[in-house]
Amino acid sequence: MRVLLVGSELEENLAIRYLASALEAEGHEAELAAFSGVDDAAGVARAVERSRPELVGLSMTFQRRAEEFGQLATDLRAAGYAGHITAGGHFPTFAYREVLERYPALDSVVRHEGELTLTELSGRLEAGRPLDGIAGLVHRRTDGSLDFAPTRPLMDDLDAVRFPKRVGEPQLHMGIPAAFVVGSRGCYGSCTFCCINAYINDAGGARYRERSAENIADEIALLRRERGARMLVFHDDDFFTRNHERDLGRVTALRDAMQARGVNDVALVLKARPDDLDEDVFAVLQEIGLLRVYIGIEAGSSQGLKTLGRGVDIEANQKALDFLRSRDIYACFNMLIFDPQTSVASLRQSLAFLHANADVPMNFCRAEIYPGTPLHKKLAREGRLIGDVFGWDYEIADPAAERAFRVFAKAFLDRNFRCDGLMNSNLSLGYYLHLLKQFYPRSMSSSLRRRALATIERVNRDAAARMLDIVEFASSSRAEDPQAFDEFAQLTAEEVARADLALESEVAEASHAILSAARGASRPRPALRWTAAAAAAIALSPLACDPIPPPPPPDPLPPPSLHEDASTREGQPAHGGHRFAQPPPGSSVDAGPIALPPPDPPPPPTTRKKPPPPPPPDPLPPPTMKK
């Protein structure tokens, strides 16, 4: 059966790549199409017309984009597509009923992990057999009723899962080919804004599953050999388990397995919780080439940490940043300074934290409400949800904090939520600096470093100071006067916009200086970090008979604009061998400012409706906060 898998391609979409591999293992044909925004709809329609798939699968992972995917399905039907359309990913896993009710163009939703369910669905469709009872599938019967099959437990042996099918050019990070990898699925945390635990509990299966070090190293060696990948971005929910001994065993085994395969010139990017950090574990990771840690700070106030169920205190957050700073690892974080219980005092505490750590690239926003999360259940119980599941809104309980949020949402929309907005560009600047240090060390200079760090700090201090002004105003009696409030919000928005212009150009110039320095370097350094003794040991090991072939020709560095048309660049190896149905936007150009995604903006004010009556009390027990 021919299947077209459609997903967001802000970077290599692993969901559709894993699904494609699973389908091909069962003899189906799988093609991929990028749908990173509504502008890609025509490309998807062309792919459908050309490939004539019998099944189209939409990776509707993100709540904020669910309606775009629903509209895409509707448009495909309007254009005459008559095959089966299914959707999967985190959002429809929880909101399957609402998704199928709102979009009649969709025939089914695959809940939780899709490898086995989608393959079974394809087999049944091919054989013309009824779809009732496929574990993990909710589908629309011919009479319009929905069939809810039981969930499918998560796969327990991740080593048995085929590697994702790699198609499209690798994304370049300052000229370095990147690859995205998942080494484990699940997490031991219990954060109230996150749906990972509900996803696992709902499906049934182990809370945390990991691939063996050998299995991960096999995939990494393949990526290094066939796609020249040197920047390995791990998308594990949490790379660690908070059992330092276990983590040490795991990273040591990974280091050894990579060495045994001759992979010794890569950099790692991963996510960690503050309570994950351990000297010994990080010493090994730095030996492998750890470059960036996306550290889950999430909140900067005691109230915020409690409401978000982080299980750590401010001191732990501070210690984590100090730890990464002392090791000169690129750390960055996002902070949910607003949540349903935020108070003026907690805002002040969060801003003091941001101010004290202004040297660390960061962004900040409000906690949004995703289906499946404990926070969603709590607000539903309390009758505080406004709008619908496609974009819940809420009011912060403290009126002054809510006023501060409303000014923030107006004044900081562009700065914090645009992909190439100031905060995201500032995050990229920090990343460039560390890429330069690790891959082009001869081009690194103390003046470049000083300039970048001073710029990062200036941007962060500006943000914290402006936010503090907003908080001061919002907690004053003047803010209760609607006219004074509107005037202040308007004035603040104009001032922030003016400051953005100046700061954006500072960030652009500092980034440009780093990129120019890298361009001046003849080629990225080989980055052999292991000692000669270790190298000799590898040479004697049995696996050394299958060494990595010489690396691909020097990686072309991006031009200053960072958004060069890939077709104009020469000497780009054609990797993967498969034609992407539609070239993933930006995949063969430098990732530039999307090195980190901006947070979800709050839903636009037009979605504000009267809160629905509170639903009946939640029949489920309250989420366990096991630490």
Ligand code: B12
């Ligand atoms: C990588 C990633 C990203 C990448 C996106 C890469 C891309 N595709 O373009 C980046 C870093 C850009 C990103 C951004 C954001 N992300 Co993100 N991201 C992830 C992360 C960590 C891993 C995704 C992944 O590759 N998983 C590995 C694959 C194999 O698993 P999977 O995606 O779950 O897919 C399986 C099933 O879900 C299912 N499935 C998925 N799609 C389909 C489709 C079909 C047809 C079928 C049958 C099955 C199926 O089968 C797959 C194989 O088993 C997930 C967490 C997670 N555990 O998945 C969060 C996650 C998806 N992100 C999330 C969020 C909130 C965001 C942001 C809004 C974050 C922010 N900054 O505020 C932005 C939004 C981006 C945007 N513009 O829309 C939430 C989504 C919650 C929600 N309901 O909306 C998640 C779940 C994290 C979380 N803990 O809450 N993200």
Ligand code: SF4
């Ligand atoms: S640490 Fe918290 S936010 Fe991160 S994946 Fe685990 S539960 Fe989700």
